[in-house]
Amino acid sequence: MDEKSALREYLRLGRAALLAKLDGLGEYDVRRPxxxxxxxxxxLVKHVAYVQLGYFGEVFGRPSGRPFPWEAEGAEEGVDLWAAPDESRDDVLELFRFAAAHADATVEALPLDAVGEVPWWGDERRHPTLHTILVHVCVEIARHAGHADVLRELLDGSAGLSPGNSNLPERSADEWAAFRARIEDAARQAAGTAVPSGATSGDG
Incomplete structure (x- = not known):
């Protein structure tokens, strides 16, 4: 596998990991802060869609034709980080798939040393190569996929990479509870707030 193919594969894996965190959840849970x-x-999915449209679109002179929500009159900062009631899950997923396809087309069309322009970056790094942008976006998607991992575990206890490959040790619920308790105890000991033997953290 050559370098471009390797980077595209990491991009694909990051996208899939993020999208998988929506599976099986209702409308409230996919949207709730x-x-x-x-x-x-x-x-997070909506934001990553626009990240791809920007970095693999305008940056390389290949605009997608899709407007950015923050460009609308009166748009508030962070409008790309949540879905309004009239934006369906399907709308956001369609945007994400469109953005991924547009990004893939840019990567396919240009060599890794193609130079773009990122207006929101400082002068010293304003003109990165496609290689740099691929690494940057892979890192950003991985970061947001990690956010999604934590959110999903908080929502319903689902953890790990995917249902078919959790990438976590096989433990029962009781074993996970004991594991967490050991970490809690270690944290308290390190902070000098360990609970005395025979007491519980709720004891006054």
């Missing part, structure tokens, strides 16, 4: 800053699963 799970952190104080509003991080949510469908918003």
């Amino acid at each position: 799970m952190t104080p800053t509003g991080t949510n699963l469908l918003g």
Whole structure:
């Protein structure tokens, strides 16, 4: 496998890992904010779609024809990080697939040393190669897939890479609870707040 093919494969794997975190969830759970800053699963997918449209579109003079939501009059910052009630899950998934196909076409059409322009980057790195952009986007998608891992586990306890390949040790619920308890105990010991033997963390 050559270098471009390897990078495209990591891009594909990152996309698949992110999308898999939506499987089996209802409309509320894919949209509900799970952190104080509003991080949510469908918003991560929507955001990554626009990341791909920007970096593999305008950056290389290959605009997709899709408008960016933050360009609309009166749009608030972060509009790409959540889905409005009138945006269906299918709408967001269609956008994601379109963005992935557009990105793949750019990667296919250009050599790795093709130079683009990223207007929102500083002057010293404003003109990266396609190779640099591929690495950058792979890292960004992996970061957001990691966010999605945590959100999904908080939502319903599902953890791991995918149902067919969790990439986690095989443990029962009780074994996971004991494992977590050992980590909690280690953290308390390190912080000097260990619970005395025979007591529980809820004891006053």
